[in-house]
Amino acid sequence: MVARKHINVAVVGAGPGGLATAIALSELPYVSVNVYERAPEPREVGAGISIGRNCWNVLELLGAAHGVKGAKKQIPMQRNGRTGELIVPYPTPPPLGDKEAQYESIRTRRTRLQAALLDRVPPDTIHFSKKLVSLTDLGETGVRLQFQDQTEVVADLVVGADGIRSVVRETLFPDHQLQFTGVTAWRVLIPVSSISHITDFPTSTGWWHGLNGYFYFSHVDDESERELCEITVRSFDEPEVTGRTATWAIPSTNERVRSRTGEYDSRLKAVLDVVPEGAWREFAMAAGPCLQEIKGWDKVALIGDASHPLSGAFGSGAAFAMEDAWILARAIEHSITSDTTIKDALEIFQRIRAPYYQRMYDYLDRKSRESRKAQVEHGDFDNIVKARVASFGGTGPDSLEWIYKNDIKQVWEEYVAGEARSRSGLM
Numbered sequence: 001m002v003a004r005k006h007i008n009v010a011v012v013g014a015g016p017g018g019l020a021t022a023i024a025l026s027e028l029p030y031v032s033v034n035v036y037e038r039a040p041e042p043r044e045v046g047a048g049i050s051i052g053r054n055c056w057n058v059l060e061l062l063g064a065a066h067g068v069k070g071a072k073k074q075i076p077m078q079r080n081g082r083t084g085e086l087i088v089p090y091p092t093p094p095p096l097g098d099k100e101a102q103y104e105s106i107r108t109r110r111t112r113l114q115a116a117l118l119d120r121v122p123p124d125t126i127h128f129s130k131k132l133v134s135l136t137d138l139g140e141t142g143v144r145l146q147f148q149d150q151t152e153v154v155a156d157l158v159v160g161a162d163g164i165r166s167v168v169r170e171t172l173f174p175d176h177q178l179q180f181t182g183v184t185a186w187r188v189l190i191p192v193s194s195i196s197h198i199t200d201f202p203t204s205t206g207w208w209h210g211l212n213g214y215f216y217f218s219h220v221d222d223e224s225e226r227e228l229c230e231i232t233v234r235s236f237d238e239p240e241v242t243g244r245t246a247t248w249a250i251p252s253t254n255e256r257v258r259s260r261t262g263e264y265d266s267r268l269k270a271v272l273d274v275v276p277e278g279a280w281r282e283f284a285m286a287a288g289p290c291l292q293e294i295k296g297w298d299k300v301a302l303i304g305d306a307s308h309p310l311s312g313a314f315g316s317g318a319a320f321a322m323e324d325a326w327i328l329a330r331a332i333e334h335s336i337t338s339d340t341t342i343k344d345a346l347e348i349f350q351r352i353r354a355p356y357y358q359r360m361y362d363y364l365d366r367k368s369r370e371s372r373k374a375q376v377e378h379g380d381f382d383n384i385v386k387a388r389v390a391s392f393g394g395t396g397p398d399s400l401e402w403i404y405k406n407d408i409k410q411v412w413e414e415y416v417a418g419e420a421r422s423r424s425g426l427m
């Protein structure tokens with residue numbers, strides 16, 4: 001047995017991906033992990049977040065599922081934003097078995113997911129006010145990380161979990177560019193009590209579609225609490241302005257949001273009217289092409305939004321980030337037990353996760369072509385909105401079960417079984 005070298009891992013970013021990496025790696029022998037986060041304290045921007053079956057699966061593996069409660073979503077409704085009419089029939093949800101009920105899709109506060117993960121991270125692992133400014137490849141010595149406060153550390157492995165505008169990604173792949181997508185989202189949490197006077201407003205989770213955007217409403221607390229609810233307004237047709245791609249979670253005015261929602265049903269306007277001035281946060285959505293490599297220098301991995309800058313497409317990015325983290329930990333564990341190297345672990349990580357992201361990009365490209373065609377063919381508002389709703393998900397090749405029901409443990413077991421088969425020459 002070869003004497004194992006201790007692996008010193010630096011994780012950049014304490015979002016869902018970075019926290020999940022810290023949890024999963026801290027359970028491994030021979031590994032020490034430190035997380036460097038630019039914010040001065042734990043914080044979570046945004047409002048609510050969806051937890052579907054794929055997310056529950058990885059939260060269970062991280063030992064963090066029990067801390068997450070929220071509003072059960074059942075089947076989210078798709079409505080005509082001008083009239084409130086349901087665009088597709090709303091079937092009565094089938095009764096759920098015990099296991100399905102335990103892992104039912106919920107919408108929750110982002111802070112709850114963050115607290116559940118933070119609770120599982122060993123003490124003194126996260127270092128706040130540590131904004132990474134540069135990375136240097138030191139060859140066999142590792143990677144040097146330099147922070148804005150003039151401090152630096154050297155690590156054997158760096159995990160870039162620093163989100164969509166990742167410094168780690170920019171360093172590895174300087175030619176990879178993000179572009180503003182034309183889509184901007186405004187998000188807010190407000191007290192449920194503040195909308196109780198709008199008697200005919202249906203408060204089930206759902207999208208209210210307009211011509212160039214939508215209004216999304218959901219509770220974020222379970223029935224015993226019901227304190228806050230979430231509104232997102234999304235506009236698909238925003239003009240590019242200088243520095244726009246850097247506009248993320250900045251305060252926005254009620255007037256600005258109202259100017260994007262003129263066409264909506266009066267009930268939605270009544271909901272918008274109760275939002276306190278200064279509460280909205282604006283997110284200009286940027287995206288970049290699919291990365292062929294989600295690792296570099298034989299000692300750097302990109303995970304979460306840093307690895308697939310899709311700007312929240314599929315509404316499951318936190319799950320993707322945590323799945324990346326868990327698979328990376330399995331790949332490193334595998335390399336420890338099989339006496340191989342970090343480089344080999346990164347190859348495994350790449351082999352499992354890069355094709356998964358490629359499949360998402362391919363899906364979105366196809367759907368965007370179909371949606372453009374539908375816009376041309378179905379000229380009036382009702383049909384455009386119907387075509388848009390029909391253009392996401394579905395059955396057969398359009399089914400998104402490979403995302404929303406992804407069982408990351410099974411993915412790993414299949415990888416290991418495939419590797420064993422190929423070693424024994426059975427493939």
Ligand SMILES: Cc1cc2nc3c(=O)[nH]c(=O)nc-3n(C[C@H](O)[C@H](O)[C@H](O)COP(=O)(O)OP(=O)(O)OC[C@H]3O[C@@H](n4cnc5c(N)ncnc54)[C@H](O)[C@@H]3O)c2cc1C
Pocket residue numbers: 012013014015016017018036037038039048049050051130131132133161162163164165166167185187283303304305306311312315316317318319321
């Ligand atoms: C409008 C919108 C709605 C969404 N809705 C959902 C949803 O319903 N469900 C869902 O699962 N996902 C949703 N997402 C996507 C989800 O928020 C992200 O995919 C997820 O947060 C990615 O996690 P991450 O850890 O990769 O990155 P992030 O959550 O972005 O975390 C990155 C961390 O790195 C830190 N950081 C950045 N740069 C540096 C640096 N230089 N040095 C040190 N630290 C740094 C940041 O401060 C941050 O804490 C949505 C996204 C948007 C924009």
